[in-house]
Amino acid sequence: xxxxxxxxxxxxxNRLRQYLLGELSDAxxxxxxxRLLSDEAYFEELEMVESELMDEYVQDKVSxxxxxxIESRLLRNKHQQQKLAFAGTLDAESEARxxxxxxxxxxxxxARKAAFSPYLKTAxxxxxAVGLLFGLWLLLGRKSDVERGMIALNQxxxxxxxxxxxxxxxxxxxxxxxxxxxxxxxxxxARNYSERLLLDAVHQKQDAASYHxxxxxxxAERNFARAREQFEKALQKDPNxxxxxxxxxxxxxxxxxxxxxxxxxxxxxxxxxxxxRALELNSSLPEAFFNRALVYQAMPLLPQAKEAWRRYLQTDxxxxxxxxxxxxxxxxxxxxxxxxxxxxxxxxxxxxxxxxKDREAAWTALKQSRSRAAxxxxxxxxYATNLAHHDDAAAANYSAVNLxxxxxxxxxxxxxxxxxxxxxxxxxxxxxxxxxxxxxETGKFLIEEHCVIVSPSVNVFMECTxxxxxxxxxxxxxxxxxxxxDFSRPSFPNxxxxxxxxxxAEQVAAxxxxxxxxxxxxxxxxxxxxxSQADVIHFAAHYVVDPQSPMKSALLLSxxxxxxxxxxxxxxxxxxxxxxxxxxxxxxLAVLSACQTGLERxxxxxxxxxxxxxxxxxxxxxxxxxxxxIRI
Amino acid sequence: MVASLxxxxxxxxxPLMIKFHxxxxxxxxxxxxxxxxxxxxxxxxxxRLHQPYAWAGFMVYGGHASF
Numbered sequence: 001x002x003x004x005x006x007x008x009x010x011x012x013x014n015r016l017r018q019y020l021l022g023e024l025s026d027a028x029x030x031x032x033x034x035r036l037l038s039d040e041a042y043f044e045e046l047e048m049v050e051s052e053l054m055d056e057y058v059q060d061k062v063s064x065x066x067x068x069x070i071e072s073r074l075l076r077n078k079h080q081q082q083k084l085a086f087a088g089t090l091d092a093e094s095e096a097r098x099x100x101x102x103x104x105x106x107x108x109x110x111a112r113k114a115a116f117s118p119y120l121k122t123a124x125x126x127x128x129a130v131g132l133l134f135g136l137w138l139l140l141g142r143k144s145d146v147e148r149g150m151i152a153l154n155q156x157x158x159x160x161x162x163x164x165x166x167x168x169x170x171x172x173x174x175x176x177x178x179x180x181x182x183x184x185x186x187x188x189x190a191r192n193y194s195e196r197l198l199l200d201a202v203h204q205k206q207d208a209a210s211y212h213x214x215x216x217x218x219x220a221e222r223n224f225a226r227a228r229e230q231f232e233k234a235l236q237k238d239p240n241x242x243x244x245x246x247x248x249x250x251x252x253x254x255x256x257x258x259x260x261x262x263x264x265x266x267x268x269x270x271x272x273x274x275x276x277r278a279l280e281l282n283s284s285l286p287e288a289f290f291n292r293a294l295v296y297q298a299m300p301l302l303p304q305a306k307e308a309w310r311r312y313l314q315t316d317x318x319x320x321x322x323x324x325x326x327x328x329x330x331x332x333x334x335x336x337x338x339x340x341x342x343x344x345x346x347x348x349x350x351x352x353x354x355x356x357k358d359r360e361a362a363w364t365a366l367k368q369s370r371s372r373a374a375x376x377x378x379x380x381x382x383y384a385t386n387l388a389h390h391d392d393a394a395a396a397n398y399s400a401v402n403l404x405x406x407x408x409x410x411x412x413x414x415x416x417x418x419x420x421x422x423x424x425x426x427x428x429x430x431x432x433x434x435x436x437x438x439x440x441e442t443g444k445f446l447i448e449e450h451c452v453i454v455s456p457s458v459n460v461f462m463e464c465t466x467x468x469x470x471x472x473x474x475x476x477x478x479x480x481x482x483x484x485x486d487f488s489r490p491s492f493p494n495x496x497x498x499x500x501x502x503x504x505a506e507q508v509a510a511x512x513x514x515x516x517x518x519x520x521x522x523x524x525x526x527x528x529x530x531x532s533q534a535d536v537i538h539f540a541a542h543y544v545v546d547p548q549s550p551m552k553s554a555l556l557l558s559x560x561x562x563x564x565x566x567x568x569x570x571x572x573x574x575x576x577x578x579x580x581x582x583x584x585x586x587x588x589l590a591v592l593s594a595c596q597t598g599l600e601r602x603x604x605x606x607x608x609x610x611x612x613x614x615x616x617x618x619x620x621x622x623x624x625x626x627x628x629x630i631r632i
Numbered sequence: 633m634v635a636s637l638x639x640x641x642x643x644x645x646x647p648l649m650i651k652f653h654x655x656x657x658x659x660x661x662x663x664x665x666x667x668x669x670x671x672x673x674x675x676x677x678x679x680r681l682h683q684p685y686a687w688a689g690f691m692v693y694g695g696h697a698s699f
Contacts, residue, residue, distance in 0.1 A: 387685050388638030396684065420663065433637055435670060436688030445684075447670050451663045453692050464694035477657075504646035511650075511657040536656075540642065540649065589662055590633040593642075593649045593690075 008045045016049040021069050145201035146213045152194035153217050158186035162222050164257070165250035166290040168243035170220060172320040185221050202230075208238035212247065219251050224258070227251045242282035249274035250291045257298060264298075265379050266395050269402035271295050276440065286316045290325065297332065301406070306332050377428040379403065384431045397438065400445075404437040408446065420451040422461055430454075471535075471588045478586075479512035480534035481505045485522035485541050487556035488572050492544070495556070501540035504593065508538045523560040524570045532583055537590045552576065555592075634666060636689035644686040648673055663692040 018024050019032045036043050053070070056062045062070065143151070154171050161173040162185070185191045194217055201210035215230030231248040238244065249271045256267030272295050278288035293308035309329040316322045383399035386392060407429075415421065423434055434454070435447035446452060455461035483505020484498045502518050509516040517526055522541070531537060542556040554573040561570055568578070634652070636645070651672050655665035673687040680686060 384637065387688060393683065400684070431637055433684065433688040433691065435667075435691065436684040445674070445688075447667050447688075448674070451667045453663045453694070455694060461694070468694070479653075498642045500641075500643035500646045504642070504649050507646075507650045508653045511653040536653075538649070538653070540646070589656075591649065591652070592633070592635040593645050 008041055012042065012045060013049055016046050017053065020046075020050060020053055021066065145197045145204075146209050149194045149197035149201060149213050150216070152190045152197060153213075153220060156185040156187045156191035156194055157220055160186055162220065163250070163254050164294055165253050166287040166321060167216050167219055167250060168247055168287050170216065172324075183222075191217070191221065206237075208234040208241060208244065211237065212241070212244050215251075216247060219247060219254070222254070224251055224255045228255070240281055242278040242285050242288065245274045245278035245281060246285060246288040246291060249278060249288065249295070253291060253295050253298065256295075265402055266398045268295055268299055269398040269405070272405075273398075273401070273440065284315050286312065286319075286321065289315055290321060293325070293328065297328070302332055302336060306336075379406075380428045380432050384433065387433060387436065400436055400438040401440050403432070404439055404446070408437055408439075415450070418450075420453065421446075422453045422455060424455050424461065468588050471586060477512060477535035477588075478533060479509060479514045479536045479538065480527070480530045481509040481512075481514065481516040481538045481540075482522045482527060482557070483516050483518045483540045485517075485556060485572075486520045486558035487542060488559070492542070492556065495542050495544075498540065498542070501593070504540045505538065508540075512536065520558050523558040524572055524574055525560045527557055527574060528569065528582070531587070533586065535586050535588050537587055538593065539591065540593045543592060633693050634662065634690060635693065637691070638685075638689045640686060640689060644680060645690075647676065647678075647681060648687055648690065666690060666692050 015024070015028075015032065019029060024032065036046060053062075056066075150169055157170060157173050159173050160176040161170070162176055164175060195214075198210065198214040198217060202214050204210075211230045211234035215227045215234060218224075218227035218230060228248070228251050231244065231251060234241075234244050235248065252267045252271035252274065256264045256271060259267060272292065275288050275292040275295065278285055279292070282288070289308065289312040293305055293312055296302075296305035296308050299305075306329060309325050309332070312325045313322055313329075316325075379399060380403065383396060383403060386396045386399065421434075423429075425432065425434075435445060435452050437446045438444065439446075439449070442449075453461075455464065484502035487495070502516075505516040505518060517530070539555055543553065544556060545553045552575055554575040557572050557574055559570050559572040568575075648669050651669035652665050655668050656662060660668065670687045670690070673681040676682065
């Protein structure tokens with residue numbers, strides 16, 4: 001259907017002006033709107049009238065009455081104008097008009113900066129169709145793009161927020177509890193307007209405030225990758241803005257919440273770093289306190305989370321955010337009570353099943369009570385694997401801080417400044433390099449603050465201490481230093497020569513004023529003979545782990561005699577069971593270095609097995625305890 | 633005993649091990665000697681030695697640091 005093209009009269013013009021100023025009756029308004037939808041020329045005329053009105057308004061040529069009417073009319077009439085805009089878009093014949101709208105709106109933004117009238121002649125007419133934007137534009141007056149963008153963003157968010165965390169300079173809104181088909185911010189027109197303003201600000205100024213504000217918009221609508229990108233740019237310009245630090249923390253928290261278990265701890269730990277930094281910069285920043293409590297809650301570190309909510313409520317006890325904080329705190333307290341009684345229940349059912357000799361039920365109860373430990377295990381394994389495989393250094397660093405927070409911080413108050421730490425690791429913890437854990441406060445490695453010793457159990461620790469004291473003697477220590485033995489190349493074609501290990505063995509021997517056993521001289525017969533006389537044994541050689549039978553794991557040495565027909569005492573393999581059966585009356589320290597096996601294998605914490613099997617001190621206690629600790 | 637949790641290239645472990653025995657031969661107990669050697673790695677001129685991969689796998693296992 002072709003649009004009817006009717007002549008537009010002066011009367012029409014006046015009527016349109018009345019329409020825009022809201023002076024028509026409802027019936028007349030409807031009549032105008034119907035004609036607007038079908039008559040292209042009439043619509044163009046509306047644009048002209050709108051443009052003139054805008055010009056007069058902006059240039060202060062309207063009367064006080066008219067000004068008030070324009071402002072109240074355009075704000076009050078938001079619904080009506082949106083209706084018109086949508087109707088226009090639905091109308092198939094007005095596609096071109098819709099396109100024109102989309103094109104022109106950014107010009108309105110710039111119009112404020114340039115001279116008003118020339119732009120407004122062409123641009124302002126469109127505003128009737130995006131009435132809300134005009135309303136905002138009027139409302140915002142002479143504020144900067146960023147300020148106006150933020151007001152529009154608040155408008156876009158309305159009374160529902162899409163993320164848990166608190167974004168700086170956004171008003172309170174309830175978390176949307178039900179996610180229907182609508183996924184974006186409540187008011188998409190205002191959202192688009194805000195984005196245009198903020199993109200414009202970014203384009204023109206490229207300063208921290210603009211990137212920050214644009215990031216807030218993306219964060220509010222759950223576009224975390226883009227939000228992070230903007231915040232990173234802003235942080236480069238200004239690393240000392242506490243609100244910016246807090247918003248970056250919020251982004252990482254949300255990323256953590258939406259990512260899988262492997263990535264989650266890293267994001268949360270990283271988030272906490274930003275929030276801590278925000279609070280360093282401003283010790284009473286409510287949004288940082290709020291988000292920090294959420295991070296602890298997500299970790300989940302419930303005691304810390306409760307404390308953090310209480311801390312929040314000290315900063316703010318009156319706003320709607322405080323009501324939400326109170327609700328969260330209450331939920332956590334209830335959860336804790338439930339958890340306590342659940343743990344007690346599990347213990348009861350475990351004991352009952354145990355006494356009834358129902359092993360399966362006992363095991364189920366035990367497993368359930370251990371499910372949270374599984375999360376920690378996962379974190380430790382991924383951290384240790386990351387370090388061992390030399391992967392992502394940044395990820396390893398976050399884990400190091402996170403694990404410090406979980407494992408060391410709770411007991412920090414009991415540790416003195418220069419204390420030596422004896423750690424008795426349980427299960428997965430035995431594959432954790434404790435010395436590399438990193439304090440979130442000081443950024444220092446544990447090894448920088450404390451001396452660390454690891455023992456499979458307290459008994460072993462005591463026994464080893466006693467043994468070492470018993471074997472102590474006056475005078476200098478004798479050393480057996482073995483470096484880069486000439487191992488059987490045909491048997492281990494993938495293993496490399498270790499020239500660095502030879503140099504190492506040489507220097508180690510020199511420290512004790514002794515000679516090393518290198519290359520062909522490092523044969524099994526020699527090594528065996530010298531081991532029994534050594535106080536200190538140092539191996540810089542390949543060690544090949546046999547995962548099926550660890551007792552067969554072997555240090556690779558050279559052979560004194562011919563390779564064929566060699567006895568197990570000179571086959572060049574010093575196996576764990578052989579060491580185990582040797583008499584080592586003097587040995588106080590064994591060091592296994594350069595254990596580069598060159599074999600592709602997944603990291604499963606072989607270290608402890610290796611330790612336990614390779615150099616058992618001559619004590620039954622040691623063997624028994626170690627045997628148990630492997631099985632666990 | 634002293635061992636590493638993971639295999640490390642021998643040219644990265646050599647400086648650590650040499651330092652460790654040097655401190656020990658000056659009379660320091662093993663745990664303290666390893667700690668000092670590891671701190672030296674953090675301050676080493678060769679940046680490859682700073683990374684925990686190179687030094688953190690080594691730990692002292694056993695009893696009190698008097699050996």
